[in-house]
Amino acid sequence: MSVATQTAGEWLFRCSIMQCEDAIMGRVHFTEAGELVYLTTQEELLGRGVGHWTWEGDVIGFQMDIFQYEVTSTKHVQAEPHRFRGFAMAPPDIGVWVGEWHFQAFQQPPRLVGRFHASRSTPNMQLPSLIQKGPRDVPEAAKKAIMAKLDKLTQPFPMMQPSWVPHHLAGQIQDVHYVRNFLEARQIEEFEKIIDMTCDWEKMSTRDTQEFGSSTQCPCGRSLLRVALLPWQATMVDVLSTLGVFHPVLFPANSIRLNSYKPGQGIFPHMDGPVYFPRAAIVSLGSHCLFDFYPRVDSDDDEDKRGFSWDRDKEVPSAPELPPGTQPELTILLEPGSLLVFSGDAFVHHRHGINAVEEDEIGPQVRNAKDIGLCAGDVLRRQRRTSLTIRHLLPRCNCSAFL
Numbered sequence: 001m002s003v004a005t006q007t008a009g010e011w012l013f014r015c016s017i018m019q020c021e022d023a024i025m026g027r028v029h030f031t032e033a034g035e036l037v038y039l040t041t042q043e044e045l046l047g048r049g050v051g052h053w054t055w056e057g058d059v060i061g062f063q064m065d066i067f068q069y070e071v072t073s074t075k076h077v078q079a080e081p082h083r084f085r086g087f088a089m090a091p092p093d094i095g096v097w098v099g100e101w102h103f104q105a106f107q108q109p110p111r112l113v114g115r116f117h118a119s120r121s122t123p124n125m126q127l128p129s130l131i132q133k134g135p136r137d138v139p140e141a142a143k144k145a146i147m148a149k150l151d152k153l154t155q156p157f158p159m160m161q162p163s164w165v166p167h168h169l170a171g172q173i174q175d176v177h178y179v180r181n182f183l184e185a186r187q188i189e190e191f192e193k194i195i196d197m198t199c200d201w202e203k204m205s206t207r208d209t210q211e212f213g214s215s216t217q218c219p220c221g222r223s224l225l226r227v228a229l230l231p232w233q234a235t236m237v238d239v240l241s242t243l244g245v246f247h248p249v250l251f252p253a254n255s256i257r258l259n260s261y262k263p264g265q266g267i268f269p270h271m272d273g274p275v276y277f278p279r280a281a282i283v284s285l286g287s288h289c290l291f292d293f294y295p296r297v298d299s300d301d302d303e304d305k306r307g308f309s310w311d312r313d314k315e316v317p318s319a320p321e322l323p324p325g326t327q328p329e330l331t332i333l334l335e336p337g338s339l340l341v342f343s344g345d346a347f348v349h350h351r352h353g354i355n356a357v358e359e360d361e362i363g364p365q366v367r368n369a370k371d372i373g374l375c376a377g378d379v380l381r382r383q384r385r386t387s388l389t390i391r392h393l394l395p396r397c398n399c400s401a402f403l
Contacts, residue, residue, distance in 0.1 A: 003055045003090050008032040010121040011091075012041075012128060015084070015101050016114030021130070023114075024066065024084070027121060034153075038064055041125065046071050046395055049081070050249050052153040054146055058090045059138055060099070061146030063154065067250040071396050074308060076274045079175075079344040080157045081250050085110045085150065087143055089136045091118070096128045098135040106157070110147070158244045159279075159343060169367055173293050173330045175344040178368060182339035188285050194232055195285075195386060199258060206315045206356070207265050213255040214393060223396040229256060237390065240281055245341055246392060251277045255393040261289070263382040266356035269294050270316035272347065275308065277392035279343040284334045287385035290360045291340065292328035294351040322351065331365045333372060334387075358382055 008030050015024035026040035030053055040047030047068030054061055065081040088099025097118040102110035115135060119128035156162075159177070167177040183191070201208035212233060214224035229237060237253040240246055246253040255276070259267070269292070272280060282291075297320070309318040329350070334340060342352070362369050362378040369375070 003058065003060070004032050006090055006093075007053070007055070007060055011097070011118040012121050012125065013038070013116055013118045014127055014130065015086075015116040017101070017103065018113055020114075024068075024116075025127070027125075028064075028118070030062070036062060036064065038066060040068060044070055044072070048250060052150065054149045054153075055090070056142040056145040056149075057139075059087065059142035059146060060090055061085065061087050061143070061150060063104075063150045065157075065250065067247075069394070074274060076278050076348050077394065079278050079348075080106070081247070085147075086116050087138050087146065088116075089138065095119070096131055098131055098133075100135060100138065106160070156244070158247050159341065161244045164244070169330070169332070171330055171367070173346050173350050175342060175346045176293070176330065176332075177341045178332055179339040179341075180335060180371075181337055182283065183285075183337035185337070188337050191232070192285050192386060195258060195260075198230065199260075201260065204315050206267055208260040210258045211255070212258070218397060220397045224393070226254060229254075233388075236283070236388065240390060245281050246279070246390075251279075251392040253281070253390045253392055255391045257389040257391075259387050259389065261287075261354070261382075261385045261387075263287075263358040263384070264356060266354040268311075268314040268316045269322060269351035269353035270311075270314070271319055271349075271351050272391065273308065273317045275394060276347075277394060278347040279341065279391065280347060281390040282334070282340040283388040283390070284336055284338050284340075285386040285388075286336060287383035288336060288360070288380055289334050289354050289382065289385055290366065291332045291334045292353055292355070293330040293332075293342075293346060294322060294326055294353070295329045296349040297322060297326075319351070328365065330367060331363075333360075333362070333366050333368055333374070335372065 010027055010029045013028045014022050017023040025042050026038055029037045034052055034054055036051045036053050038049030045068055049064045049066035051064035063085045065083050067081045069077040083104045085102040085104055086099050091097040099116050100112055101114045101116045103113045104110040117128045117130055164177055167179050169176045169178055199210050201210055213229055215227045216225055218225045233256050240253055241248040311318045359379050359381045362374045362376055364376050
């Protein structure tokens with residue numbers, strides 16, 4: 001029997017990390033084509049992963065990028081998947097398969113953190129027994145050869161591809177990227193026509209809005225049921241996934257909020273909160289606007305006080321008040337057809353907002369004014385602006401996880 005045939009199929013995995021047994025536990029399916037998929041079996045967690053596997057002689061090596069979190073948590077999830085590698089001799093025909101379990105931090109070599117135990121999947125989903133005896137030693141030459149193969153198969157995490165470097169806005173607020181001319185003029189016009197023909201706006205005092213991608217509460221009441229995005233929205237999501245903004249499997253873009261602003265309207269400084277994966281992509285249509293990020297404040301460190309409730313007066317997610325007189329730390333002029341992506345630190349710790357004005361005066365704080373050809377003192381009068389805010393709404397239960 002070949003190594004590929006011997007390994008391919010579904011396994012039940014238990015993986016330890018340092019002194020934590022069963023830190024990773026679930027079903028892993030190895031395909032004969034060298035791909036693998038992971039789904040957690042732990043009821044209190046939602047977790048999935050994707051990766052590759054290969055072999056050298058009788059030695060198996062595989063890599064998994066895993067995105068996993070507690071369903072009842074009110075905290076922000078990690079901003080990137082966790083990457084693991086496993087090494088072992090080829091699995092036995094019967095019994096428990098045991099091997100080394102390594103964690104690989106970004107741009108770091110794999111580090112041994114524990115062991116994995118695996119057994120063939122059974123109808124009753126019985127987990128493999130933990131064996132005290134260590135795994136068989138893996139020859140170093142074979143391990144190095146497998147590492148080289150896995151390195152060639154490895155893709156950068158979303159937003160870490162070299163193509164995003166020119167669009168990064170350096171500064172105190174991290175993880176902000178801005179792309180000019182993401183859409184062409186004809187695409188902007190086409191999307192605006194589609195939106196005007198299809199949207200059923202919810203009228204607010206600060207803006208008109210409509211949410212796509214979710215509907216009513218699911219049976220357990222902890223999440224919203226998924227509904228398919230409209231075809232033109234799905235196309236936009238596919239493009240963002242191809243560009244590496246969202247991961248199509250681990251944290252796919254599944255929620256689009258359309259906002260429409262008249263001149264004189266804006267949105268109060270706010271944070272989107274831990275109901276979402278910590279990344280937002282905003283596509284601007286119609287008019288320009290000045291988009292502000294605000295300094296981090298200590299009162300925001302208590303995540304239980306924000307993100308899961310709604311401020312009816314401000315029409316944004318609830319959060320403690322900013323100290324009086326707080327000024328923006330970063331201001332960006334969002335042009336029609338542009339793409340703004342903010343993640344991690346910018347998403348979790350810094351409010352963003354748009355002043356409710358009819359015209360914007362360009363000041364020295366506007367980071368990209370010079371790139372656009374504007375000078376301090378220039379005044380731009382707003383017209384109607386429509387935006388698409390694209391995010392991954394986190395499932396908080398298994399009945400909504402993969403719909």
